Amino acid sequence: MNPPQPHDLPHLLTLEGLPRATLDALLIRAQSFADGHYDRRALDAVAVCTLFFEPSTRTRMSFSLAAQRLGADVLNFDASTSSTRKGETALDTFKNLEAMGVRGFVVRHSQDGAVAALAGHANPGTVLVNAGDGRSAHPTQGLLDMLTLRQAKGADFSRLTVLIVGDVKHSRVARSDLHALRALGAGTVRVCGPAALLPGEDVLRGCEVSHDLDAALEGVDAVMMLRLQRERMEEGLVGSLEDYHRGYGLTAARLRRAAPDAVVMHPGPINRGVEITDEVADGPQSLILRQVANGVAVRMAVLEALLKG
Template identity: 80%
Template sequence: MNQDLSAPAPHAAVDASRHLIGLQEMPRARMEALLDRAQHFADGHDERRALAGVAVCTLFFEPSTRTRLSFQLAAQRLGADVLSFDASTSSTSKGETACDTLKTIEAMGVRGFIVRHKDDGAVAGLAAEAGEGTCLINAGDGRSAHPTQGLLDMLTLRQAKGADFSRLKVLIVGDVKHSRVARSDLHALRTLGTGEGRSIEIRVCGPQALLPDDDTLHGCAVSQDFDAALEGVDAVMMLRLQRERMEDGLVASLEDYHRDYGLTLARLARADADAVVLHPGPMNRGVEITDAVADGPQSLVLRQVANGVAVRMAVLESLLKG
């Protein structure tokens, strides 16, 4: 197998019943069922024997804190055996390909792989090569997708605002162009019917240079005026500047960016009085968000982290149980 996973690639055709690569084709009924099950876990119910005897591996080729640890904790709470792969201390540093790494660990009897990779389409490419009975979950690939983050954001919104997404006004702000989280959130918001039957209520705001030029923003109200976009929204999803993925010169300076797109208490006052603030982390405090907002009463950032464990339990259980 000589597939080159170093270059961006479109999602390969994979079995959605075996793998979770993205949210763009997930039916609403399945998404809502996963959110219901995640809420069950969030309410404190564990299934300690659900994955007893099943081995899973966090196969991360990029750094991570929240995603890696919450997947590990989720698998442990389901009773799985958990292996943690660190690319910096593995044979990948000797030239081993991602596919060979997957096949090697798969040969040890590991059934579930939680994969993070820097390249678009890499997880789908690996899933297409996985053996029968092996499951891959995309923990973030390039700029393509981060499906469990999208699901945990929807669970957090549902807890705060109720299950009827059709009445919500949601604003996503910042570096959408380089954000896999934004893409998964947009897929999920559309699937759950945000603004359905009314005027467009999925709003996106950011500098023109940081907005995608493909069909990612189809159906969204797009603006470069942050103050205007905030008017009356129920939820604000802030994104960090993905400086490790962007070309030089897309942002004049961090100070200018904060002036135009930083969420402060004064700006937040333009939103609905009960508006909530989300951020996938890690936060660049003083750039896209101030301390007063990040740590304030309208912030759900830490609830997102807690919900990440519950959502990842629901996803692991749905793909690996039985």
């Protein structure tokens, strides 16, 4: 299958509303890249900038590696050492880099909708990829999670029961995973977490919602854990790390409630001993490092679809 063409996908800002055919095509192309089949000159002489206004390890490095493997020229922007420290706006930074001939921008920002706002000012031929904005979306994380799940469980998601656990309310990863799972026809999607960390019905549409992790784990095929953002403790949404782990931490004993061949996922960074124990994170059912590896392949597929041609 040919990858989606740029005119079909002018930017990648969110997975919400994208047709299943587009997601399937990206996932199939990403699997080809994961298998080592790609053209190292596909983006020859194309300039790609990782424009990050928030810290990142996995996302930024994998986008850089993805662009390099396709032959692009890669610029890494660091807000802490840039003119943003002097008061330059994100838009001015973006337009100046665009004026230098940068065609592809991978943008992370703390504000909801910031990447879409920049896309609204982009010149024809300039493309943007949302690498995480506020709590809104993290589309390539959603895609790499779906690729990992597809590798483990097959392409037919209608047979699966998937559980998302933790701070869904503040998680852009959870939103993109939910968008993707709906588009790909997941059979049952469960969401579990403290009431203070769960969003409204608009986000949880079609999900089975629970505050009891032991009950929610029964028979699931995949458990997608989320990072507990520790600032939630300061806001009074979580009593203590110990209390959170007691109620919502994934342990080996708890995992036995899931299906025998259930897989465990986590977007990272992991708070070990809080949302997941070492035994589970490093155990045979964990796909956490495979998610990291798949991040490169998925981001290659996205950059190729947006920038080739």
